[in-house]
Amino acid sequence: MNDSPAIAEAVAAQRDFAAGLFDDLRALSIDEPGVTRDPYGEGENKAHRQFALVARECGFEVSTDFAANSFATLPGRDRAAPRIVIGSHLDSVPHGGNFDGAAGVVAGLTAMRALRSLGVEATCDLTTMAIRAEESMWFRVSYLGSRAALGTLPTSALDATRVDTGRTLADQMRECGADPECVARGDASLAPESVAAYAELHIEQAPSLLVDGLPMAVCTAVPGNFRYPNARVIGEYNHVGLPRRFRRDAVTGAVDVASYLDDVWQANEAAGRPMAVTIGQFFTDPEQHSLTHVPGEVRFSLDVRCYDEAQLASLEADLLDALAEIEARRGVRIDLGPRTGVPVGTMAPELIAALTESARRQDVPSILLGSPGSHDAAAFAAAGVPTAMILLRNANGSHNPDEAMEIDDFMAGTTVLTDWLFNAVSDAASLR
Known part of the structure; x- marks a missing residue:
């Protein structure tokens, strides 16, 4: 007893x-x-x-x-x-x-x-x-x-x-x-x-x-989560004075990715679907970046997590669609690299x-x-x-x-x- x-x-x-x-x-x-x-x-x-x-x-x-x-x-x-x-x-x-x-x-x-x-x-x-x-x-x-x-x-x-x-x-x-x-x-x-x-x-x-x-x-x-530890936004290095319409700026493309993810997080929280997004790393190449150089590459890591398997799958599918739109709009390529995840x-x-x-x-x-x-x-x-x-x-x-x-x-x-x-x-x- x-x-x-x-x-x-x-x-x-x-x-x-x-x-x-x-x-x-x-x-x-x-x-x-x-x-x-x-x-x-x-x-x-x-x-x-x-x-x-x-x-x-x-x-x-x-x-x-x-x-x-x-x-x-x-x-x-x-x-x-x-x-x-x-x-x-x-x-x-x-x-x-x-x-x-x-x-x-x-x-x-x-x-x-x-x-x-x-x-x-x-x-x-x-x-x-x-x-x-x-x-x-x-x-x-x-x-x-x-x-x-x-x-x-x-x-x-x-x-x-x-x-x-x-x-x-x-x-x-x-x-x-x-x-x-x-x-x-x-x-x-x-x-x-x-x-x-x-x-x-x-x-x-x-x-x-x-x-x-x-x-x-x-x-x-x-x-559960899906993770991309070694993601990259690949643009084109160029002169700082290059007009906007010619740019393939990796930083603005990467910022768009971060902004999209934050909007998704906010919308899900407002709808009562708890989740979290973490971009733990976000950087340009120190051997290449400078004040007067359009950045041609940004590296970042991504962790997206939530408590529902269907929601997790939907978040990832929507992310892939959003990345395709950002690529087209910014003239960049987004390579997510190897994926890991847990249920x-x-x-x-x-x-x-x-x-x-x-x-x-x-x-x-x-x-x-x-x-x-x-x-x-x-x-x-x-x-x-x-x-x-x-x-x-x-x-x-x-x-x-x-x-x-x-x-x-x-x-x-x-x-x-x-x-x-x-x-x-x-x-x-x-x-x-």
Whole structure:
């Protein structure tokens, strides 16, 4: 029987453990003005070594897979039964914050310690997964570690190059002791059918909870996206005095693209269809551009995301039509380059309901909220695993050194997670 006060007390007793692990991770990866845990590099490696060290000290079973993901397991009665996985990533953007990703890993270990202190006997294994390479800005491919474990990472991802080293994912994986040949074969270290449910706790990457004065939300969906990391508008370099009718100006063509996308975003938001557009890079060639030169090329990156697959497909089809019109009008050529994308990650309705009930039982105020960011949870959901997320209040956004998750909010969210797990591990078969 769920004893809500006992669960809350058991989690509260882990406060110093959780705070200490956050401090240790920060100390290992400090890179002023923030932290850098580069994926399939030394920064991420240090964090995974610390995770393994702490998990062993806790008495959990520790393992790694062919993608160098790390696992800490509290064994259940039936070791062959589908397991429950709590997870998130340990990598970060350059000079990022200490909580993006790491909060979910620390929450998993904290919840497992609390459940063990309560003497909970699980019917299946309960595993905290520290996932590799979630931050797609490094290789420009999403969910590398989680999709590799699930057997859903495309072989082509192995040829993606890390933006700072220029080395392929396959090479970076080998350097970290991983085996990219397993990815090439489509192996799965965590086959979807072997996972009863996946849950991820993550800081919110927008100020919604901050504005609403709430510590947490139960996530309803993770947006899908399409991305063009290396798009170009190709015009014609020419003299600054060239009359307008003769120009093939790459900058004005690129500005038209950006303006079109912003108009589409505004129209969709006004119609109640949430989405987001990000042009993360937008630049002319520094070897060619000058004050007195009509620019002949602009390079840009594009990320478009939303919560509905039909809307996502429509946005992309309309974009392609709009680009053709801009090409004709501006006399330029638009080469979007290689495309990547991931499907919308819809959270399991029954898990949304269960987490909402756990929040009510634990007297933790919460709302239902879509996540504005991408998360490994979407990879699990896309693979058919029942998936859930808890979002935590966090000031100053993420992907910057000023992330400001409060430990009180972290403990509240972890209490809700632990309350749900208390029931889930006693009847894991009902999750599927």
